[in-house]
Amino acid sequence: MDPIIEFKDYTFKYRAQKEPTLYDINLSIYPGEKILIVGQSGSGKSTLAHCINALNPCAWGGESTGTLRVDGDDPASLGVFGMSKKVGTVLQDTDGQFIGLTVAEDIAFALENDAVPQDEMKSKVMGTAEKVRMSDFLSSAPGELSGGQKQRVSLGGVMVDDVKVLLFDEPLANLDPSTGKRTIELIDDIMRDEDVTVVIIEHRLEDVLHRPVDRIILMEGGRIVADQKPDELLASGILPEHGIREPLYLAAMRHAGASVSADDRPSSVADMDISRHADTIREWFLHTDRVVRNKGEKKVLEVRDLCFGYDREKAILSDISFSIHEGEMVSLVGKNGAGKSTLASLICGFYKPDSGSVLLEGSDISPLSIKERGEKIGYVMQSPNQMISKPMIRDEVGLGLLVRGAPEDEINQRVEETLRICGLYPFRNWPVSALSFGQKKRVSIASILVMKPRIMILDEPTAGQDFAHYTEIMEFLKKLRDETGLTMIMITHDMHLMLEYTDHALVLSDGHLLMDDTPARVLTDDDITERAYLKRTSLYDLATSCGIEPPKDFVDRFIEHERMERSKAV
Amino acid sequence: MNRLISYEKKDTFIHGLSGFSKLVFFIIWCIVSAMTFDTRVLVVMLLFGAFIYIASGTKWRQVSSIFKAVMFFMTVNLICIFFFAPYQGCEIYGTRHDLVHLFGNYSITCEQLFYELNVLIKYFTVIPAVFIFLVTTDPSELAASINGVGVPYSISYSVAIALRYIPDIQDEFRRIKNAQEARGIEMSIKAPLVERIKRIASIIFPLLFSTMERIDVVSNAMELRGFGKKKTRTWYSRKKLVAADILVIAGVIVFAFVALFITYCDGNRFYNPFI
Numbered sequence: 109m110d111p112i113i114e115f116k117d118y119t120f121k122y123r124a125q126k127e128p129t130l131y132d133i134n135l136s137i138y139p140g141e142k143i144l145i146v147g148q149s150g151s152g153k154s155t156l157a158h159c160i161n162a163l164n165p166c167a168w169g170g171e172s173t174g175t176l177r178v179d180g181d182d183p184a185s186l187g188v189f190g191m192s193k194k195v196g197t198v199l200q201d202t203d204g205q206f207i208g209l210t211v212a213e214d215i216a217f218a219l220e221n222d223a224v225p226q227d228e229m230k231s232k233v234m235g236t237a238e239k240v241r242m243s244d245f246l247s248s249a250p251g252e253l254s255g256g257q258k259q260r261v262s263l264g265g266v267m268v269d270d271v272k273v274l275l276f277d278e279p280l281a282n283l284d285p286s287t288g289k290r291t292i293e294l295i296d297d298i299m300r301d302e303d304v305t306v307v308i309i310e311h312r313l314e315d316v317l318h319r320p321v322d323r324i325i326l327m328e329g330g331r332i333v334a335d336q337k338p339d340e341l342l343a344s345g346i347l348p349e350h351g352i353r354e355p356l357y358l359a360a361m362r363h364a365g366a367s368v369s370a371d372d373r374p375s376s377v378a379d380m381d382i383s384r385h386a387d388t389i390r391e392w393f394l395h396t397d398r399v400v401r402n403k404g405e406k407k408v409l410e411v412r413d414l415c416f417g418y419d420r421e422k423a424i425l426s427d428i429s430f431s432i433h434e435g436e437m438v439s440l441v442g443k444n445g446a447g448k449s450t451l452a453s454l455i456c457g458f459y460k461p462d463s464g465s466v467l468l469e470g471s472d473i474s475p476l477s478i479k480e481r482g483e484k485i486g487y488v489m490q491s492p493n494q495m496i497s498k499p500m501i502r503d504e505v506g507l508g509l510l511v512r513g514a515p516e517d518e519i520n521q522r523v524e525e526t527l528r529i530c531g532l533y534p535f536r537n538w539p540v541s542a543l544s545f546g547q548k549k550r551v552s553i554a555s556i557l558v559m560k561p562r563i564m565i566l567d568e569p570t571a572g573q574d575f576a577h578y579t580e581i582m583e584f585l586k587k588l589r590d591e592t593g594l595t596m597i598m599i600t601h602d603m604h605l606m607l608e609y610t611d612h613a614l615v616l617s618d619g620h621l622l623m624d625d626t627p628a629r630v631l632t633d634d635d636i637t638e639r640a641y642l643k644r645t646s647l648y649d650l651a652t653s654c655g656i657e658p659p660k661d662f663v664d665r666f667i668e669h670e671r672m673e674r675s676k677a678v
Numbered sequence: 679m680n681r682l683i684s685y686e687k688k689d690t691f692i693h694g695l696s697g698f699s700k701l702v703f704f705i706i707w708c709i710v711s712a713m714t715f716d717t718r719v720l721v722v723m724l725l726f727g728a729f730i731y732i733a734s735g736t737k738w739r740q741v742s743s744i745f746k747a748v749m750f751f752m753t754v755n756l757i758c759i760f761f762f763a764p765y766q767g768c769e770i771y772g773t774r775h776d777l778v779h780l781f782g783n784y785s786i787t788c789e790q791l792f793y794e795l796n797v798l799i800k801y802f803t804v805i806p807a808v809f810i811f812l813v814t815t816d817p818s819e820l821a822a823s824i825n826g827v828g829v830p831y832s833i834s835y836s837v838a839i840a841l842r843y844i845p846d847i848q849d850e851f852r853r854i855k856n857a858q859e860a861r862g863i864e865m866s867i868k869a870p871l872v873e874r875i876k877r878i879a880s881i882i883f884p885l886l887f888s889t890m891e892r893i894d895v896v897s898n899a900m901e902l903r904g905f906g907k908k909k910t911r912t913w914y915s916r917k918k919l920v921a922a923d924i925l926v927i928a929g930v931i932v933f934a935f936v937a938l939f940i941t942y943c944d945g946n947r948f949y950n951p952f953i
Binding site: 193 | 817818838839841842845846850853854856857858859860861862863864877879880881883884887888891892895896898899900901902903904905906907908910911912913914915916918
């Protein structure tokens with residue numbers, strides 16, 4: 109069989125760059141295969157994908173050497189339009205790529221551009237909507253859909269063209285864990301029913317492996333460093349050194365001293381042959397001490413019977429009560445639309461609750477204005493680009509003090525102190541534009557920290573970041589907590605973050621507080637994970653298959669020891 | 679979300695028409711209204727406008743805010759006409775009947791009042807047509823209709839894109855504004871005006887950057903699905919023309935000819951009651 113995608117000694121250099129982004133790529137993908145391409149940011153994985161759909165070099169200029177054939181043609185000469193008939197690309201931004209005003213129009217978009225007659229178009233749209241299970245929502249507007257539904261529409265929008273290759277560019281980045289799981293299942297179902305080849309670019313390896321893939325391509329520095337079957341690649345243990353997080357159960361097995369081989373089928377925790385290692389893992393569990401963490405005595409934030417609804421009939425939040433202690437790192441989790449952002453907005457005072465109260469260190473803060481609350485409760489948005497408004501780092505960080513009329517000496521002194529804490533002091537006189545994304549994130553955090561808030565709320569602090577940047581941001585936040593005792597609430601979809609970095613989890617579902625407990629308890633509870641669209645941690649499955657009871661203790665112990673090792677390493 | 683004029687789904691004769699025929703009607707209606715100064719024609723148009731406003735089931739709240747704004751500008755316009763050309767009416771109608779002397783060179787004349795009355799009626803013939811076109815045409819169909827009357831689809835589609843993404847940008851604006859307010863950058867009326875204008879920059883720049891990122895994604899997504907590939911494109915939501923549409927289009931064309939004939943049969947576009 110001839111490959112459907114074939115790179116031969118392929119090198120690609122962007123016009124704007126001195127060095128090539130891809131070097132000597134040799135890769136053959138055969139019809140009907142499901143390929144996962146992993147690699148950290150800057151490894152060239154997106155560039156590779158954009159060479160397949162001809163965005164490189166047609167939309168972003170560049171030059172290549174060697175050959176690339178997709179379904180027998182050279183993408184560069186067919187152009188983006190020509191390739192759109194062969195390769196359907198699903199982007200990670202589900203909102204941005206929803207172009208039509210309704211589901212049906214969005215699915216029809218490619219057909220409209222191809223000037224397909226209306227009757228034919230309507231029947232094709234119906235058929236495609238059925239394939240992606242969206243036929244009941246044809247006249248819905250994007251605002252009425254969940255993230256997962258929008259992604260189905262995007263998938264429908266490219267499948268309507270009868271493409272031969274489906275290319276997914278980080279399909280899980282914006283989805284809650286359970287929706288991500290279902291997306292992976294849907295891809296699997298479509299491959300069963302249709303004659304397509306699937307290429308997935310994603311660094312969330314464990315989530316993609318929820319359904320089997322044929323091969324994993326590991327990229328680093330513009331080169332392919334591994335092209336192997338999942339079992340072989342996972343057994344080789346080279347993923348972490350290339351910036352890819354191993355599945356958690358695998359990390360735990362290695363931690364316990366098990367030497368995993370490809371014969372154990374490590375690519376799926378459910379199908380893995382654990383028999384050789386169960387004893388080792390049990391042994392480790394029995395001989396590891398439990399570490400008990402003490403939480404701070406003082407309650408910093410108390411929320412009492414909070415209710416809120418945009419209109420009378422439909423409450424967005426009802427009867428939310430919880431308290432947070434000083435120095436805690438809290439994760440606020442739940443599916444998209446469960447009310448997480450609304451709860452954060454109520455705490456910050458952006459919205460007024462219908463009833464109930466928010467107490468900061470024992471006193472009701474409802475009379476305070478947004479600005480006054482902002483001095484005590486800092487809010488950091490998801491992307492630093494949503495916050496940064498000054499060209500110079502020093503000015504940006506000092507802005508909050510400046511508008512509060514603080515004297516210049518004090519501003520300078522506090523800005524410098526904050527920049528030191530955030531590791532930005534060497535850059536204090538730099539323009540913001542010269543910084544990397546992670547550094548900009550720190551600037552946006554510093555600009556809140558400078559006001560010495562009691563609590564900081566972070567919206568998706570690590571969204572869209574690869575493992576290295578994730579670790580950088582999270583270790584920074586942890587250090588900040590350890591040094592300043594700042595309390596943090598993080599809105600997140602990332603179960604790893606929740607498990608590894610937070611001590612306290614608040615689980616929201618349809619406007620109710622479903623659970624208020626430790627992350628390990630939440631993520632080992634089947635009922636809660638299901639209702640809140642979370643994903644049970646694979647550590648649980650590992651513990652049960654090794655016969656360890658209760659599995660929660662195993663999770664606790666492993667996480668605690670991983671934390672200790674990581675802080676030793678940093 | 680509050681939009682100034684918003685489409686509402688209803689089951690009336692006017693809602694059932696294709697966006698194309700409504701747009702054709704709207705354009706021809708406005709051309710006639712702009713050309714004629716014949717009071718008889720204008721009064722007929724005014725009455726018919728009121729009739730279709732009622733027939734379309736439009737609610738006052740859908741249009742009230744924009745109506746008030748139009749009224750304001752109309753009043754300013756009428757006053758300005760008087761101050762810049764107080765004897766325009768006399769010039770047009772060729773007679774002068776003074777009513778009141780105001781000051782200096784300014785007198786109110788019957789002719790001027792009659793002329794400005796005509797201007798006022800012209801406003802009122804066009805306003806319902808605009809409202810009804812916008813509140814009875816499904817936004818999905820809008821781009822198809824605009825393309826249908828000969829505007830290139832790349833331009834008409836930008837209307838649809840704007841309708842699609844404006845709510846997203848409004849959300850983003852609100853989020854950024856809230857976060858900046860929490861940092862102490864106040865937008866409320868408490869801050870002095872000059873300060874407020876300066877501080878708006880702290881929202882505009884982040885909004886601009888995140889919108890730019892968005893534009894990049896959207897344009898790639900459109901290109902990847904073949905937008906701009908062909909000279910023409912079809913529209914999923916275009917309504918087929920039915921008998922009623924043909925009738926409306928034919929009707930408005932006949933009306934235009936009759937109205938313009940009546941207007942111009944006496945040599946100019948004004949109806950003159952003063953001779």
